[in-house]
Amino acid sequence: xxxxxxxxxxxxxxxxxxxxxxxxxxxxxxxxxxxxxxxxxxxxxxxxxxxxxxxxxxxxxxxxxxxxxxxxxxxxxxxxxxxxxxxxxxxxxxxxxxxxxxxxxxxxxxxxxxxxxxxxxxxxxxxxxxxxxxxxxxxxxxxxxxxxxxxxxxxxxxxxxxxxxxxxxxxxx
Ligand SMILES: NC(=O)c1ccc[n+]([C@@H]2O[C@H](COP(=O)([O-])OP(=O)(O)OC[C@H]3O[C@@H](n4cnc5c(N)ncnc54)[C@H](OP(=O)(O)O)[C@@H]3O)[C@@H](O)[C@H]2O)c1
Numbered sequence: 001x002x003x004x005x006x007x008x009x010x011x012x013x014x015x016x017x018x019x020x021x022x023x024x025x026x027x028x029x030x031x032x033x034x035x036x037x038x039x040x041x042x043x044x045x046x047x048x049x050x051x052x053x054x055x056x057x058x059x060x061x062x063x064x065x066x067x068x069x070x071x072x073x074x075x076x077x078x079x080x081x082x083x084x085x086x087x088x089x090x091x092x093x094x095x096x097x098x099x100x101x102x103x104x105x106x107x108x109x110x111x112x113x114x115x116x117x118x119x120x121x122x123x124x125x126x127x128x129x130x131x132x133x134x135x136x137x138x139x140x141x142x143x144x145x146x147x148x149x150x151x152x153x154x155x156x157x158x159x160x161x162x163x164x165x166x167x168x169x170x171x172x173x
Contacts, residue, residue, distance in 0.1 A: 001128055003131065003141050006136065010138050018133050019131060022133075024160060028162070029157065042104055044102035046066060047068075048071070048108040050070055055110075061080070069098070070085050071087070071113055072085055111141060119146065126167070129163050
C-alpha cells in the first residue's frame with residue numbers, strides 16, 4: 001500500500017496525481033525499469049477488493065496476464081481470462097485455494113480488504129510506502145480499528161523521489 005504521511009491511501013475523488021514523485025532526496029535510490037519489471041514478475045497472483053478492481057479498470061489494467069482474484073459479493077460481467085471473482089471465506093481462499101497454486105500472493109488493497117486480512121492473520125508481510133505528501137482527506141489506510149499486533153521491521157528503502165518503503169514481517173510465536 002502507498003499511504004500519505006497523514007495515513008490516507010486514496011483521495012475522495014480517486015485522483016492519483018499525489019502518487020507521482022516530486023521532491024528529490026539525493027541520498028535515495030531509484031530503480032530501473034528492468035528492476036521494476038523483475039519485481040512485478042516475481043508476483044504470482046494478485047488479490048483485491050471490488051472497489052480497487054473498479055479503480056484499476058478505470059485507470060487502465062496494470063496487472064497484465066498475472067492471475068487476479070477480486071473479492072466481492074456482487075455478480076460481475078465476464079472479465080479478462082486472468083480475472084476470477086471470489087465471495088467465500090477469506091481464510092479458505094488464501095490458505096487453501098491460493099496457497100496450493102501460488103507462492104508470492106500480493107494483496108493490492110484496498111483499505112477494507114486489507115483490514116479484513118490483518119484481522120484474520122492472513123498477511124505475512126506488510127509493504128507500506130510513504131508518499132511525501134499530506135492529503136488532509138480521503139480513505140484511511142486500514143478503514144477502521146484493528147487489534148494491537150507487533151510486526152518486525154525487515155527493510156527500509158528511501159527513494160530519490162522522496163517515497164520511503166517499509167517492509168515488515170509478521171511476528172511468529
Ligand atoms: N494507495 C494504495 O496503495 C492503494 C492500494 C489499493 C487500493 N487503493 C484505493 O483504495 C480504494 C478502494 O478501497 P476500499 O477500502 O474502498 O475498497 P476495497 O477493499 O478495494 O473493496 C471493498 C469491497 O471488497 C469486497 N469485500 C471486502 N471484504 C469482503 C469479504 N470479506 N467478503 C466479500 N467481499 C468483500 C466488497 O465488495 P462488494 O461490495 O462488491 O461485495 C467491498 O465493497 C480505491 O480508491 C483504490 O484505488 C489504494
